[in-house]
Structures are given as C-alpha cells and as structure tokens.
Amino acid sequence: MLWTKQDDIAFIGDNFESLKFVDNEKLPYFEINQNELLPFLKEIKENPNLQFKMFIDFTVADYPLHKPRFQGVYFLYSLILKKRICIKTWAENERLPSLTGLWKGAKWAEREAYDMFGIQFEGHENLVRMFMWESYQYYPLRKDFPIEGIKDTYLPSLNEKPGSMPSHDYEEYHTAIPTMEDLEETEKKRIQKKAQIVLNWGPLHPGTHGTIWFLFDLEGEKVQNCDIILGQLHRGVEKIAENVTYTQFIPYTDRMDYISAICSNVAYVNAVEKLLNVEPTEKAKWIRTMLCELQRINSHLLWLGTYALDLGALTIFLYTFREREKIMDIIEGIAGIRLNSSYIRIGGVRLDLPEGALDVINHFIKDFPTKLEEYETILTKNRVWLKRNVGVGIIEEEDVYNYGLTGAVARASGVAYDIRMIQPTDKYDEVDFEIPLGTVGDSYDRYLVRMEEMRQSLNIVKQCVEKLEKLKDDKHIATDNPYVLPTLDETFISIESMVKDFNLRIYGEQAPEGEIYLSGENPRGELGFYIISKGEGRPYRTRIRSGAFYNLQIFPELIKGRTIADAVVLLGSLDPVVGETDR
Amino acid sequence: MAIMNNNGIILTTAEEVLSWGRRNSLWPVSIGLACCAIEMMHTAASRFDTDRLGIIFRGSPRQSDVLIVAGTVVNKVAPMLKLIYDQMPDPKWVISMGGCASAGGPFPTYSTLQGVDRIIPVDVYVPGCPPTPQALLWGILELQKKIKAKREGKEFKEIPIKKAEPSFPINK
Numbered sequence: 001m002l003w004t005k006q007d008d009i010a011f012i013g014d015n016f017e018s019l020k021f022v023d024n025e026k027l028p029y030f031e032i033n034q035n036e037l038l039p040f041l042k043e044i045k046e047n048p049n050l051q052f053k054m055f056i057d058f059t060v061a062d063y064p065l066h067k068p069r070f071q072g073v074y075f076l077y078s079l080i081l082k083k084r085i086c087i088k089t090w091a092e093n094e095r096l097p098s099l100t101g102l103w104k105g106a107k108w109a110e111r112e113a114y115d116m117f118g119i120q121f122e123g124h125e126n127l128v129r130m131f132m133w134e135s136y137q138y139y140p141l142r143k144d145f146p147i148e149g150i151k152d153t154y155l156p157s158l159n160e161k162p163g164s165m166p167s168h169d170y171e172e173y174h175t176a177i178p179t180m181e182d183l184e185e186t187e188k189k190r191i192q193k194k195a196q197i198v199l200n201w202g203p204l205h206p207g208t209h210g211t212i213w214f215l216f217d218l219e220g221e222k223v224q225n226c227d228i229i230l231g232q233l234h235r236g237v238e239k240i241a242e243n244v245t246y247t248q249f250i251p252y253t254d255r256m257d258y259i260s261a262i263c264s265n266v267a268y269v270n271a272v273e274k275l276l277n278v279e280p281t282e283k284a285k286w287i288r289t290m291l292c293e294l295q296r297i298n299s300h301l302l303w304l305g306t307y308a309l310d311l312g313a314l315t316i317f318l319y320t321f322r323e324r325e326k327i328m329d330i331i332e333g334i335a336g337i338r339l340n341s342s343y344i345r346i347g348g349v350r351l352d353l354p355e356g357a358l359d360v361i362n363h364f365i366k367d368f369p370t371k372l373e374e375y376e377t378i379l380t381k382n383r384v385w386l387k388r389n390v391g392v393g394i395i396e397e398e399d400v401y402n403y404g405l406t407g408a409v410a411r412a413s414g415v416a417y418d419i420r421m422i423q424p425t426d427k428y429d430e431v432d433f434e435i436p437l438g439t440v441g442d443s444y445d446r447y448l449v450r451m452e453e454m455r456q457s458l459n460i461v462k463q464c465v466e467k468l469e470k471l472k473d474d475k476h477i478a479t480d481n482p483y484v485l486p487t488l489d490e491t492f493i494s495i496e497s498m499v500k501d502f503n504l505r506i507y508g509e510q511a512p513e514g515e516i517y518l519s520g521e522n523p524r525g526e527l528g529f530y531i532i533s534k535g536e537g538r539p540y541r542t543r544i545r546s547g548a549f550y551n552l553q554i555f556p557e558l559i560k561g562r563t564i565a566d567a568v569v570l571l572g573s574l575d576p577v578v579g580e581t582d583r
Numbered sequence: 584m585a586i587m588n589n590n591g592i593i594l595t596t597a598e599e600v601l602s603w604g605r606r607n608s609l610w611p612v613s614i615g616l617a618c619c620a621i622e623m624m625h626t627a628a629s630r631f632d633t634d635r636l637g638i639i640f641r642g643s644p645r646q647s648d649v650l651i652v653a654g655t656v657v658n659k660v661a662p663m664l665k666l667i668y669d670q671m672p673d674p675k676w677v678i679s680m681g682g683c684a685s686a687g688g689p690f691p692t693y694s695t696l697q698g699v700d701r702i703i704p705v706d707v708y709v710p711g712c713p714p715t716p717q718a719l720l721w722g723i724l725e726l727q728k729k730i731k732a733k734r735e736g737k738e739f740k741e742i743p744i745k746k747a748e749p750s751f752p753i754n755k
Binding site for chain 1: 613614615616617618620621622624625628629630642654655657658659660661662663664666667686689690691692693694695696697698700701702703704705712713715
C-alpha cells in the first residue's frame with residue numbers, strides 16, 4: 001500500500017502552520033502540533049478530494065528523554081486515494097485531544113493508551129482502564145516500568161513443599177492480584193445502572209469465546225446499555241516485544257491469535273523483513289501463502305463449529321472438528337507442531353516441505369468441498385438458523401469506517417477492504433481469487449461471506465500446490481542474507497554459519513533505524529504491526545493493531561435495544577479471539 | 584479389591600465403589616482461558632472423544648469435580664478462577680494444562696500469574712505449549728491413578744526429584 005505524501009494533501013497544507021512532512025522511505029509521516037490536530041483530521045476526513053474516512057489505528061510511543069515525553073501516532077485510510085496516512089503529534093503535558101467525536105473507533109484505542117501510558121484524553125466520554133483494573137497504580141508500557149512488574153505481594157506456591165527443590169525457577173513474591181472489591185469497582189466505573197438490572201456475562205463463561213466480560217443493563221429482556229471489560233487475557237505481549245529479539249518474538253505472535261497462528265506469523269515476519277530489507281525465497285513465499293490459506297480454512301471451521309454450537313447445533317461442531325483435525329495433521333506434518341507452529345522465519349520458513357506433504361494437501365482439496373456442502377445443507381436454509389441470524393446486528397457501511405472494522409465483518413457490509421488485494425504480500429498478487437461481499441451486513445451475511453471465503457481459500461491452496469510441485473528443489477530460506485538464521489545443517493558444516501547463528505541469536509538482528517507499519521489479512525481482520533527500530537537488536541516499540549479488538553468494539557452498539565439471546569449470535573458472528581484483543 | 588464368590592455376589596467396600604465411580608465420571612468445568620482451550624476442545628471433540636472415559640464438560644462449577652485450567656491465568660482473572668474453584672463441591676481436583684498455567688510459561692510479565700498453584704492446589708501438571716490432546720488425556724489418566732491410589736490409603740507416588748550434584752570434567 002502506498003503512503004500519503006506531501007503532494008497528495010498539498011492543497012490544504014497552507015491552512016496548518018505546524019504541519020511538517022517527513023519523507024522516510026519506509027513510512028513517510030506528517031507531524032503536527034497538538035492544538036491543530038483535531039481541525040487537521042476533520043479537514044482530511046471531510047474533504048471530498050481526500051476522504052480519510054477509515055480509522056485504522058491509534059497508538060502511543062514513549063520517549064523518556066524527549067520533552068514532551070509521549071508521541072501519539074494515528075493511521076487512517078482514504079477511500080478515494082487508496083492510500084494510508086500516518087500522523088504524529090507530541091502529547092504536551094501528557095494530554096491529547098480525544099478523537100471519539102470524529103471516529104467512534106478511537107474510544108477503546110484511547111482507553112488503551114490511558115491504561116498503558118497514563119495519557120489523559122480531553123473529551124473522552126468514559127476514560128477508564130482498558131486491560132488492568134481500576135486501582136492498579138502503574139502504567140506498564142512506559143519505558144521505566146520493568147517487564148516483570150513490581151513484585152510486592154507474598155504469594156507462595158501451594159504445591160511446593162518447604163525444603164524440597166522447587167519444580168521451576170520461582171520466587172515467593174509476586175505481582176499484586178486484584179481483590180473482588182477491585183473488580184467490582186472496575187465494573188461500576190464502566191456502566192451505571194439505569195434500567196432494572198446489570199447482568200454480568202463472563203468472564204469465565206462457555207459462551208463468551210474465551211474470557212470477555214460483558215455488562216448488560218437490562219430492562220426485562222431488552223439490553224439498554226452495554227459495555228465490555230477486556231484484559232482477562234492481557235499478557236503484556238507488547239512489553240515482551242521490546243525485550244526480545246525479532247526472531248524470538250515469532251512464537252508470541254502465534255500465541256496471540258492462536259486459532260490462526262500461521263497468519264499472524266506471516267504478518268509479523270513480513271513487517272520485519274520489510275524493515276530489514278530481506279527478500280524471502282520464491283518457494284518460501286508460496287509455502288507461506290498456502291499455509292496461510294489452510295490456516296484460514298482452519299480458523300473459519302472453528303468459528304463455524306463454535307458459532308453453531310452456541311446456537312444449539314451440536315452436530316456441526318463435531319463435523320467441523322473432524323475437518324480441523326485433518327488440517328492440523330497437515331500442519332503438524334509440515335511444521336512439527338499442531339496449533340502454535342512458529343513455522344515462519346525471517347527470510348523464509350523453518351523447514352522444507354516434507355515428502356508427500358503436497359499429496360496430502362491435494363487429497364484434502366478433493367475431499368473438503370463435499371464436506372463444506374454438507375455444512376451448508378444443514379445450516380444455510382435451516383429455519384432455526386435463519387430466524388436466529390437474519391436481520392441481527394446490521395452493520396452499516398458508515399459504521400465500518402467509523403469503527404475501523406476489517407476482515408469478514410467489513411466485507412459482509414459491502415466494503416471491499418481486503419489486505420490481500422490492496423496490499424498483496426507474499427504471492428497474493430499472483431494467485432487468482434475473489435472477495436465475497438455481503439449486501440445487508442447482518443449476522444447471516446457474515447456467515448455466508450465466511451463460507452464463501454473458505455471456498456476461495458481452497459482455490460488459492462490449489463494454485464499454490466500446483467506451483468510448489470514445480471519448485472521442489474528450490475531453497476526454502478534465503479540464508480545468504482546476513483539477517484537470516486542459517487539452517488541446522490549449515491551451522492554444523494561451516495564455521496561462518498555457526499558464528500552468524502551465534503551472533504543473531506545472542507545480539508539479535510541489528511535492524512536499521514526506522515519505522516514500519518505493515519499488515520496482513522488475518523481471518524479476524526487486519527493484523528498490523530507497527531515497529532519502531534532504534535538500530536538495536538530489539539525493537540524500540542512494537543504496536544499490534546488487532547482486527548478482533550476493533551471488530552469487537554461495535555458489539556455494544558449493535559446489542560442495544562435487542563434481547564439478551566441475540567448477544568450470543570452477535571458475538572459469534574463477530575468472531576473475536578481474546579488472545580488478540582487483549583494481547 | 585472386589586471379591587466375587589461362587590454365587591455371583593460381589594463383595595466390596597463403599598469406599599471402593601465411590602472411588603471407582605469418581606474416577607470414571609470426572610466432570611470438568613468447561614472454562615477455556617487461552618490457546619490450551621482449543622486443544623481441550625479438540626480432546627472433547629470427534630477424534631479423541633473424552634466421552635468414552637466418562638468425561639463430560641459441564642457448564643456450571645456446581646456440577647463438576649475437575650477444573651482443567653487451560654491457558655494463561657492473568658492476575659485479573661485469578662480471583663474469579665479461585666471463586667469458581669471454591670464453588671465446586673468436594674471432592675475436587677485440578678489439572679493444570681500447559682506451561683502458562685503451570686509456571687507462567689513464556690510470559691514472565693507484570694500481568695501474568697506465575698503458576699496457578701499460587702491460588703489453588705494442583706493435582707496434575709500437563710506440560711506442553713499447548714499440550715496435545717494426547718497429553719491432556721495422559722493427564723486425565725494420571726489423575727484417575729491418583730484418585731485410585733488415595734482410596735487405597737497410599738499417596739500417589741511421584742517421580743523422586745533428583746537433586747543436582749556438582750559435575751566434574753571427565754579426565755581422559
């Protein structure tokens with residue numbers, strides 16, 4: 001994707017004195033003073049020649065030695081120019097204006113910035129902690145906060161016996177754990193009881209797809225108001241990213257969105273490769289594309305199974321898990337691990353395709369369409385299915401831009417926003433596929449779009465297999481590049497490779513100074529990685545733009561005025577994964 | 584320790600019957616926390632099918648006797664997990680599934696609980712990140728052995744920990 005440059009917005013540039021353009025090669029950005037930020041954003045959003053209507057991301061970076069200390073970074077997307085824009089502004093006195101008046105999607109991103117950095121937002125409707133609880137005193141993503149936290153609570157293990165050797169390396173002191181009163185206070189700050197009863201749904205409930213905590217203000221059966229408490233799976237992935245090397249962070253990316261691990265790997269590795277100017281080999285690109293699409297089918301199958309299970313169709317759950325086992329066997333055969341495979345490496349993939357892998361995939365391609373038809377026969381025209389899904393949670397096109405919705409949720413509302421098309425990475429520009437679009441934007445459309453996506457993914461896999469059969473003898477990883485880890489064989493044979501391996505593993509990839517924002521099309525939406533490098537072996541800051549995080553944000557809006565039973569349908573059709581929303 | 588006599592009458596103790604029943608009808612609470620929950624679902628679904636071991640996932644802690652802690656326990660969810668454990672009727676057991684639940688796993692951070700055994704006692708630790716369904720089934724079978732051993736009055740034998748000894752270089 002192209003980035004907006006000076007010429008594109010030259011005709012409004014004179015109105016803003018402090019507007020400054022920095023032409024970096026990888027990420028050109030605009031810098032503007034804080035007091036002119038809101039008028040500038042309003043102008044580029046509403047100007048008919050620009051139309052930067054789609055909210056992509058907002059984040060903050062911490063520079064302790066700079067004054068002012070925090071810098072806000074905004075990413076927007078223009079529908080006309082088909083370009084992104086990156087805008088930066090320094091937060092004077094640790095305050096920033098709130099964007100919630102312009103884009104509703106900024107609400108949670110600003111809460112997150114407040115939670116992690118302690119920045120106040122002027123004009124935010126309800127600025128509370130996003131991931132941590134209310135009485136938590138620290139701001140974890142600040143540079144002066146240690147990754148392991150402040151260990152001030154005596155919390156010994158109940159299983160370790162005194163005198164015996166502990167089974168793992170552990171300390172008796174631990175970071176503070178909230179009490180039930182703390183959590184109650186967190187809940188009360190979110191939602192004020194106006195109707196009859198505040199109903200808690202979650203955080204540990206089989207229907208919430210993980211650990212999301214919903215609060216419904218109910219009038220009878222109708223939901224009057226709703227808010228969501230996240231952070232029940234906040235593991236501090238962004239903080240970890242600052243403390244490990246680029247290669248070491250790859251396993252964390254698949255533990256974020258654990259249902260589509262390889263897609264997350266590929267999105268991250270692509271961003272790092274662009275930062276390091278590494279070009280993966282041809283074969284690796286095809287393998288990545290193929291595995292991404294297999295993983296997409298895998299992910300959509302889990303969605304279908306659990307979605308149907310939530311609506312009472314247990315059969316589908318058992319059927320889709322039968323198919324999932326097949327895909328996971330394929331992935332296990334290729335990568336060695338079933339679920340969180342960490343198969344992708346900088347410059348290629350970890351191992352070459354084993355013998356017979358393509359035959360197994362070919363067999364799966366032949367077998368799967370009949371299975372897909374089976375699911376559709378059971379569901380698509382099913383009366384119960386139609387009654388539960390049609391007309392539930394209609395998302396307008398305007399809302400897609402407003403909330404920054406991506407993935408199948410956006411496409412079901414008729415917005416053709418697919419990263420595979422507009423910014424093709426790997427081999428997506430060479431394969432032939434279609435983007436299914438919905439018309440109404442309700443749950444049923446989202447169901448249809450995802451079902452069609454599985455067919456398209458299968459089509460892509462087929463093309464990749466055909467291509468890979470011709471590339472049998474190629475190299476799977478570009479080890480000639482100084483940033484790429486050598487393979488195990490090379491390490492044992494040559495001393496140069498061994499030294500290189502040692503250096504890369506101990507000191508990390510010494511990335512050139514600069515910034516990068518690159519995203520990939522995950523089954524859950526756009527997964528973007530914004531990496532700031534200061535020329536060290538570790539990134540200075542890694543921001544993860546999660547598709548599920550933004551998609552979930554529209555849930556309170558959609559459930560208002562509907563019955564409590566629709567909550568299950570809506571949540572299932574938005575398909576969030578908590579590992580990615582909370583990071 | 585059941586004895587069958589010639590007339591087809593089985594003689595046993597009440598304890599024996601209870602223990603047999605308990606270990607063959609372990610009902611876990613269906614709580615998924617993170618990645619391990621997906622593998623837990625796979626264990627329960629078509630291929631591995633825990634129903635044949637008498638394991639049926641229940642929606643309520645009041646009806647369950649096993650808590651499978653599947654995934655990362657973060658500080659914020661820890662009090663609620665303890666609440667669920669407290670709501671379960673006795674006797675109850677806990678299986679800690681995966682590296683995160685056992686010891687914090689790959690997340691030694693400010694927000695992660697470094698081992699679920701800091702808030703609730705754990706009976707079986709299943710290693711892996713995430714453990715495969717086979718590994719979880721091993722954990723469940725191990726728990727059944729533990730329940731059986733307890734009925735017979737002996738503690739389930741753990742593998743003795745070998746203390747590290749100083750090693751000396753080999754002289755050739």
